[in-house]
Amino acid sequence: MERYDFRTKRLFVEVPLAAGRQVEASPGQSNYLFNVLRLKAGDHVLLFNGADGEWRAELAPAGRRGCRLTVTDQTRPQSPASDLWYLFAPLRQARLDYMAQKAVEMGAGALLPVITAHTQVGRLNMARMRANAIEAAEQCGVLSLPEIGEPRPLNQVLAGWPAGRHLVFCDETPDAADPLAALKPLRGWPLAVLVGPEGGFSADERDRLRALPFVTPVALGPRILRADTAAVAALALVQALAGDWRAAPARVPDS
């Protein structure tokens, strides 16, 4: 994947992108570009919409406070969306914001909230999670937004698990395997990572998960990690061992 110039501001837009198109920035974007970043007419930003790749665009004022972006040339073609699923128990808002941003930075293609026995947060602000995902995508350079699922009970998610996808279960029990040894056989398969709530998984949940043929338990070391730390740590191991951090790309999943 070609790296983009991270000094140039990237904006997610929800319109088609092609050379010569004109895009009206939202009031929030206009204010950010002109008043926060202090960009001027003629300056450039990068635009992406999750479908058409990344494009350079030139700023011009429009109306009293608006901003028109004229698309000039493509800087990167659209890359395939990540097929890595990230399943997590919702956390309280500040850590949840953080975790959603981190999961996108780490290359998760889907953010899938699951309700577990010890989950302390039931309702999710989906718009806020999407805003966090957009902010992270703009910052870290991915060209696709992750899919964001509605919260579902863990048992329901496991009952309907798709064939051929392996689930990396971040287990707190010390007998869970050495993470690298456990992950190595998963190389090339469609993967998902499951991180539990701050209270951990219940004994029943742990037993059920460990009994499932598509589940691989991994231990994240001898210390208790906060859920948002475990998210980054687990995704780092999965990306490095079986994902897009390797020299060779992961196999394109069949499903």
Added chain:
Amino acid sequence: MERYDFRTKRLFVEVPLAAGRQVEASPGQSNYLFNVLRLKAGDHVLLFNGADGEWRAELAPAGRRGCRLTVTDQTRPQSPASDLWYLFAPLRQARLDYMAQKAVEMGAGALLPVITAHTQVGRLNMARMRANAIEAAEQCGVLSLPEIGEPRPLNQVLAGWPAGRHLVFCDETPDAADPLAALKPLRGWPLAVLVGPEGGFSADERDRLRALPFVTPVALGPRILRADTAAVAALALVQALAGDWRAAPARVPDS
């Protein structure tokens, strides 16, 4: 390493610990134990001081608002301090708080701030960094506080680098090696991890680092990671491949 009961509150104290000793909780600790956690006389907490292991202690009110902790029995012997150094360019306070906590959770034994060409923060609140390290240690179960260094220029740190310790340099350039392949030869050696500022390293710094015999550059994937994300990701890879996340413990360093 035996796991501790993470439902029991752990407190770092700066007095010797042994059976029968009485420890006066600080006003902040007393308020936290009685008014936030709503613990009562006779309830237990765990105490550690970085030297004597972890001990169970029983609460009793002392004076008008104070709390006396009577040490009863040892729950874990003192474990050796981590020899993993974490070198980082200071960030703005909120992310710095977060990064310090995360580095401790990930098992860093030393937090060593380095000033780089693009470092935007010069002065560091050392007391605040120590408070963050204590909070993380209490939460994640380590028995030693990391050493916290004063900020030093990167060049000075590299010039005085100790023989036999390898430095894992989190490089942003895409040609840096596959992280697992790069880290494998470091297994068993005393290690340090270096993460740069939000602006990245300068070309000169990168060239200098890559030319040093004790430096191993690793790439953390195709996306731009925030420095605090890179901290967790890099430490996760190092711990899993060469540190205490493996089934076999890392070699005890000579130095």
